[in-house]
Amino acid sequence: MTGKTGEPHAAAPELALAVLNAIQNPVILVDASGLIAFANWEAESFFGASASHLARHNVSTVIPFGSPLLTLIDQVRERKAPVSEYRVDLSSPRLGAEKLVDIYVAPVTTEPGSVVIVIQERSMADKIDRQLTHRGAARSVTGLASMLAHEIKNPLSGIRGAAQLLETSVTDEDRALTRLICEETDRIVSLVDRMEVFSDERPVDRVPLNIHAVLDHVKVVARAGFARNIKITELYDPSLPPVFANRDQLVQVFLNLIKNASEAIGDRPDGEIQLTTAYRPGIRLSVAGTREKISLPLEFCVHDNGPGVPSDLLPHLFDPFITTKTNGSGLGLALVAKIIGGHGGIVECDSQGSRTTFRVLMPASRGVSEDDDFPKTKGHI
Numbered sequence: 462m463t464g465k466t467g468e469p470h471a472a473a474p475e476l477a478l479a480v481l482n483a484i485q486n487p488v489i490l491v492d493a494s495g496l497i498a499f500a501n502w503e504a505e506s507f508f509g510a511s512a513s514h515l516a517r518h519n520v521s522t523v524i525p526f527g528s529p530l531l532t533l534i535d536q537v538r539e540r541k542a543p544v545s546e547y548r549v550d551l552s553s554p555r556l557g558a559e560k561l562v563d564i565y566v567a568p569v570t571t572e573p574g575s576v577v578i579v580i581q582e583r584s585m586a587d588k589i590d591r592q593l594t595h596r597g598a599a600r601s602v603t604g605l606a607s608m609l610a611h612e613i614k615n616p617l618s619g620i621r622g623a624a625q626l627l628e629t630s631v632t633d634e635d636r637a638l639t640r641l642i643c644e645e646t647d648r649i650v651s652l653v654d655r656m657e658v659f660s661d662e663r664p665v666d667r668v669p670l671n672i673h674a675v676l677d678h679v680k681v682v683a684r685a686g687f688a689r690n691i692k693i694t695e696l697y698d699p700s701l702p703p704v705f706a707n708r709d710q711l712v713q714v715f716l717n718l719i720k721n722a723s724e725a726i727g728d729r730p731d732g733e734i735q736l737t738t739a740y741r742p743g744i745r746l747s748v749a750g751t752r753e754k755i756s757l758p759l760e761f762c763v764h765d766n767g768p769g770v771p772s773d774l775l776p777h778l779f780d781p782f783i784t785t786k787t788n789g790s791g792l793g794l795a796l797v798a799k800i801i802g803g804h805g806g807i808v809e810c811d812s813q814g815s816r817t818t819f820r821v822l823m824p825a826s827r828g829v830s831e832d833d834d835f836p837k838t839k840g841h842i
Contacts, residue, residue, distance in 0.1 A: 509555065695736045723765075
């Protein structure tokens, strides 16, 4: 950056530092001796150490032993050309589990032997990939539901009718068995009815909605029933633009999520569920078969302080028939994924210790641009 005389602008170093710190990816500069000469704010967060602390260490001491990143640095120094590597595993006790990243390494032409390293975490990309898998699984359930409706419900009706006839001519001891047959057939019919929801592919009516009005309604329903003994708090962005959605389906989604949270908390005296909303520009989802990209700036979260979700279950949490409940069917979260997917959004779960978050990302109402400046007003829309 230069001034009017062509000389370097006096504020150039400060501006460059501000730009590097504004980048939402970890960026580090490694000198010719391997020492970390610079780390931006995201790098401090990624490595769990301050820039001044990192500056006292060789890059080989802050990444896992034998990491391919060291080989990439050597390649860049030798070739004097940038190199990219995708899906590099930097997992370690220090950096944490599941640190799968994309890495870009480039030489610094003014400092021979120095390289700049940009790290891009794959968490969001992988989450979107999993969402597409969840949608495929939901479509499989659609076909299964249609088949079950025809092939199972009719025979069950005959079995139940036969059991009712037997009940009038058997002993009291046997009558308990005929009632058990009726109860179990009713339970199976109820399960099939729930699955039939997946086979409903009719377009839904969608209108601009105030998400806070939807969440307030869901909160009232929850407090009157399954969450009556659990503290529910809110942290809303009052200037959030409308979401383009079907009200009844959104109510169903958040009732399912809050019910899951309340069941996870159980009888804990300090149990708490928090509902949050925020505007998060920058997340875009490609539409299969087209060049269109959907912006998903609206973030709605349900947090709870229950025991958390087992790590081996997290990648499959929205798949049909996956559940940790003794008597659960595993269809509630699959239905949530189907509804949100049908709205062009995604839903994900993050669970760390006793903090679990279900995060719903959705498009704003038509006419709202991601470039719009929020917040604009105070109070609910």
